[in-house]
Amino acid sequence: MRKCAALLLAGWVSACSLAPEYERPDAAISPVYRDGEVDAASQADAPLAIELGWRQFFRDPRLQSLIAAALTNNRDLAQSYARVDQARAQFRIQAAGRLPALDATGTGTRSQTPIAGLGAVGSAIPGDGSGGGGPPVPDSIRFTQFGANLGVSSFELDLWGRVRNLTRQQRENWLASVEGARAYRLSLIAQVAATYFDIRAGEERIALARRSLEGRREGERIAHMRLEAGVTSTADYDQTVLLLTQAETELAEIQRTTEQARNLLNVLVGGPITGPMPAGLSLSEQVVPITAGLPSSLLEQRPDILQAEHALMGANANIGAARAAYFPTISLTGTLGFMSNALGSLFDGASESWSYGGTASLPIFNWGRREAEVRLSKAQAAELEAAYQSAVQNAFREVADGLVGRERFAEQIEIQQRTIAAQRRLARTARLRYDNGIAIYLEVLDAERSLFSASQTLISLRATELQNAVNLYTALGGGLEEVAAASGED
Secondary structure (H helix, E strand, O other): OHHHHHHHHHHHHOOOOOOOOOOOOOOOOOOOOOOHHHHHHHOOOOOEHHHOOHHHHEOOHHHHHHHHHHHHHOHHHHHHHHHHHHHHHHHHHHHHOOOOOEEEEEEEEEEEEEOOOOOOOOOOOOOOOOOOOOOOOOOEEEEEEEEEEEEEEEEEEOOOOHHHHHHHHHHHHHHHHHHHHHHHHHHHHHHHHHHHHHHHHHHHHHHHHHHHHHHHHHHHHHHHHHHHOOOOOHHHHHHHHHHHHHHHHHHHHHHHHHHHHHHHHHHHOOOOOOOOOOOOOOHHHOEOOOEOOOHHHHHHOOHHHHHHHHHHHHHHHHHHHHHHHHOOEEEEEEEEEEEEOOHHHOOOHHHEEEEEEEEEEOOOOOOOHHHHHHHHHHHHHHHHHHHHHHHHHHHHHHHHHHHHHHHHHHHHHHHHHHHHHHHHHHHHHHHHHHHOOOOOHHHHHHHHHHHHHHHHHHHHHHHHHHHHHHHHHHHOOOOOOOOOOOOOOO
């Protein structure tokens, strides 16, 4: 018996696996990003994105507080973490099937069985010649039994790796959920930052609109006085009124979008922030410059790529589990225990009982079901392989877009600053020409309108440049912080 058990254990430990050997799909990556040489030259001293946690990347103390609140209170992120816990529990449940489950049971029974053909208790035995009858005869039998058992029920010998591959699949699903939570965490950080930048840009645009509105109100007051004095025409005065109403409309629009951004921020951080907040920085001081690094490292940094690869590895293991259905399923059962009519003698050597056995099953004909299950698992793996390659391609596109955006936004901001300087000079000249009677007021109106629009555009460009920097940071895989979950075998 011991030799048999040892052989079975050795066979279980050295069980084969029918899953195909996993090979990472060809990602067809370029040795450099688009404009990578320019990035390397301009960001030679900048750290890699993977080297910076979000607290090091974002300089603004107010933004840091908002991100910390979002990571603690955001309900969607809490759901993502809960899915990680669920996947880990599923992995533990499946992994438990690789070892035999021991069950201990204890029993105690007391029963009474009637004896057929006898009368009531105490009746005499007929024909004994005593005349008064014999001793009373019982009409039932009472039986007492106690038992204690330790047993294994239906433990599958994993000779073909079916259970092992199913366990591996659940483990890869768990690790994929970990990377999925990390991907959502990065996207939440990016969304909080982008919304915050929208709010800060809105506040600067509101301040600019209010300054412009004050100046136009003063211009409207002066134009009204000149109209009453007969110095100017009603056409010039109406142009001043139009300039004023334009500024009022622009201010109302900026206030609306900024308040809506604040509402979104409250949802992202899990509710309104109570208590004092640190002072914020200007738009030009928000983030630390970063460099992209080598494209090959992106495969190990992007959480969505890692999530897709773990899902593919799980599907690869599932092929092995489906192939194992072609081979017999062998299960073992066994019990060791004691049984006695008296509780005091239950664990005596004479009361020992045991049993063991095994079953083997092999479907002979199931109308092609096993073949279809193997084909299904292969098709699922092919789909996930394409999904992995698509995730890689999308990641490289996002990084390339971020690098190009960083360069082009810097050019646009420089050009816009020169535009504003020229518009400011033009507005000043138009005002002087009008005051000296050389030009009509429409020239002043157009110059001031263009200056206001150019200034608003510059603020929007700076906010968009910051959002591009955040997108590049997340596209490169973000910082070192991970979702709190182990990555090794349990």
